Amino acid sequence: MSLLKLDIHAVRNIQKASMIPSPAINFIVGENASGKSALIEAIFILGRAKSFRSSTIKPVINFSKNHLVVSAQTVQANGSHLYLGIQMDGKNLEIHINQQANQKRSDLAYALPLQLIHPKSYELLDAGSQGRREFLDWGVFNNEQNYLPVWRKFKKALSQRNALLKTKRLEQINVWDKELVYYGTIVDCYRQQYLEKFKPVFIEIAGRFLSLDGIDLKLASGWDTAKEFSQVLIEDQDKDLRYGFTHSGPHRGDFHLLVNNRLAKDFVSRGQLKLLVMSLKLAQVQLLANEQGQTGCVLIDDFAAELDVINRAKLLRYLSEMACQVFISATEANDFGDLSQIKNYKMFHVEQGTIKPV
Numbered sequence: 001m002s003l004l005k006l007d008i009h010a011v012r013n014i015q016k017a018s019m020i021p022s023p024a025i026n027f028i029v030g031e032n033a034s035g036k037s038a039l040i041e042a043i044f045i046l047g048r049a050k051s052f053r054s055s056t057i058k059p060v061i062n063f064s065k066n067h068l069v070v071s072a073q074t075v076q077a078n079g080s081h082l083y084l085g086i087q088m089d090g091k092n093l094e095i096h097i098n099q100q101a102n103q104k105r106s107d108l109a110y111a112l113p114l115q116l117i118h119p120k121s122y123e124l125l126d127a128g129s130q131g132r133r134e135f136l137d138w139g140v141f142n143n144e145q146n147y148l149p150v151w152r153k154f155k156k157a158l159s160q161r162n163a164l165l166k167t168k169r170l171e172q173i174n175v176w177d178k179e180l181v182y183y184g185t186i187v188d189c190y191r192q193q194y195l196e197k198f199k200p201v202f203i204e205i206a207g208r209f210l211s212l213d214g215i216d217l218k219l220a221s222g223w224d225t226a227k228e229f230s231q232v233l234i235e236d237q238d239k240d241l242r243y244g245f246t247h248s249g250p251h252r253g254d255f256h257l258l259v260n261n262r263l264a265k266d267f268v269s270r271g272q273l274k275l276l277v278m279s280l281k282l283a284q285v286q287l288l289a290n291e292q293g294q295t296g297c298v299l300i301d302d303f304a305a306e307l308d309v310i311n312r313a314k315l316l317r318y319l320s321e322m323a324c325q326v327f328i329s330a331t332e333a334n335d336f337g338d339l340s341q342i343k344n345y346k347m348f349h350v351e352q353g354t355i356k357p358v
Contacts (some may be wrong), residue, residue, distance in 0.1 A: 001112065001295055002325040003043070004073045004081070010065035011045070013036035013353040020357075022346040023075075025319060027336055030350035031358070035328040039350060040116075040301045043327060046070040046086055046114035047297070049093060049105045058090040071096075074112065077294050080112050105356070106141075106148055113142055113288060115281040120303040124277045125265045129220075129254040137256055139284050140194045141150055143291055147190050152271050154183035166244040173237075180249065181230045187250040188221045188229075195219050195255060201290065202283035209275045209314055212268070214260035222252035275311065276279040285324060295324040304335040313337050320344075333358075 002023040013035045018190050030036035037053070041060065044052050045068075051060050061068045067089035074082045085096040086108065095103040097111060124131050140147045151219040156177035170250050199217045206215055223232045232248045233240075241244055257264045257276060264276055285296040298319065307315060312335075319326050320342050330336060339345065 001074055001076055001297065002250075003297070004045065004075055006046075007069075007071045008039065010041045010067040011060035012060060012062060014038050014042065014355070015062055015064070015353055017353065017355045019348060019355050020328055021325070021348075022344060023325055024323070024344035025316070025326045025328065025342060025346075027333070027339075027345060027347045028327060028350060029331070029333050029347065030329070031331060033354040034350045035355070036350040037301050038353070039348075039355060040299050040327055040329055042068075042070045042153065043297070043299055044081050045088070045117055046072060046084060049086060049088075049095065049107060049108055050117065052116055056090065057088045061088070061090065069127055072112075072203065076111075077292075084108065084111055093131045098357065109141070111301045112217040112297065113294060114297040114299055115285050116299045116301070117281055118299075119305045121277045121281070122270065122273045124280065125257055129252070129322050132254050133206070135284075136191055136194070136253070139198060140190050140288070142284075142288055142294075142296075143194050143197070144190050147187075149300075150183055150186045150190070154180065156251065157183060158246060158249065162245050165246065168241065170241075177230065177233050180198050180246070181228075181233065184229055188219075188253070191221075191253065192219050192248070197291070198283060198287055201287045202280060204229060205274060205283050205286065205318070206279040208318060209311055210272060212259055212272070214258070215264075216258040216261075218256045220256060222250050222254070222256040223248035228270075271308070274307070276317070278307075282318070282322075286322065287323070289324065295322075297319040298322075298324060300326065300328040303330040309337060316342060 003021055006019050006021060008017045025356050028036045028039055029102050041051055041053055051057060053061055067087055068086065069087045071085035074084060076082060083098050087094040093103065094101065095108050097103045097107055125133060161176040161180055163175060164170065164176065193211050196218055202217065223229055259267050265273060268276065285298055288294050288296050303312065333347065349356050349358050
């Protein structure tokens, strides 16, 4: 998958802009507040229907407009073209695919799989479990087509069970316990299968950037897997009733990145942590290509803030080998280093929300 043409309307200080990117690497240069991060953000919005810089969409919309629009013509792995479009106004969301309205977020995510690396990426390993759970589920979602309907059925059962716990009505709880166990066990199995495929790809990529022995990934299912999930729900019932929600299950799942059997975040330097997170994200894109023949899109915001000169060169070399579409922003062209070995790229300059090819 790659973007053939991108159109942006009212995303922060980009009032109206179009670009025809390279199918390979695209370098985005501009001073701070020029709009280069807004360009990266617009692509992210097109793939995920949300911003990575704001929890709500309202601050992302240009102050002089009441909604934003991002659209693109894409070419898929099989050579077919897809036209994607998203409009958001803070309350309503419209998604169009090939001029068909009322499409789902999941359809957009399948059509434009992308991974983002930015200055706060290290929080994937440094912060709470929700980000890691979402990261893992993005991979499973793109690897296993049956995962999304199973996950939705699990979430429905969880919602129903929590509603019964809040109102202390236990006469139907066994029915929803059975649903929760059935679908929750499948969710956990899909995650485990994905992590087994993912781990060797991740370890190989991490080895390109780091000299760390004993790297491992382990799934935390969200309950004590020495016991059956159904047994854990029975044992937790008094606690669940007291607090009004379900404490154990895949909705509390996580994965642990270990170095010599210790959590990486407690053991490695901040620079190494950033490289591990970068390797995790690249590995998801690489596995997607290996398993589905689908090349994802890689977005890197503030290139120089993430990496030293040596690792920037390593990353560019790796990205050029991956044969996927990449968008990388920096304040100066010099931040990208020596580009003489990069065969296929375009450079764009952003100033006051205007995007021009260099």
